[in-house]
Amino acid sequence: MGKIDRMDGITLLEILIAAAILSLTAMFGLVAYQDYTSRTKVAEGLMLTAGPKAELIEYYAVHNEFPTVDMTYREETDESKITPFSVRKIKWESDGRLEIWFGGDDDQATSSNGILWLIPLQTGENIVWQCQEDDTHGFEYAAVLPSNCRPQTP
16 A cells, blocks of 8 residues: 655645735725724714704794804814814804814814714705705715715716
8 A cells, every 4th residue: 555645734825825815805894994984973973963953943943043143062172082083063153054073173174074064954844954065174075974965966
């Protein structure tokens, strides 16, 4: 009977292939995770406007107009808690818009931080809140906005 050769261990080629597969999986996973966390933080900002929106709708129901003064509903003052998409401030502007400030302060509200406007529109007896980018600072992360806030394409 002949001697049977046995292979012990794994080859360098097998290790390299496994490392390449692992690297690709990690790369796509990281991109998906970053997208997920960005979507979550933007959704959190929109959720935090529920209280101010209810208050503004109640004011409108009583006075038949929206407030004509600026009001700040939430303002983050502890700089250590700020992350790129966390809500820095929610405020009502007297010209008729609710602003959500993501990250940064007033002087640093750039497109990377972002300011998102919610404009109240009256449709019959209902108030609908329309999302709009701040026309001076912008909000270039349209891909992470919920579908009802994305610009409509015909």
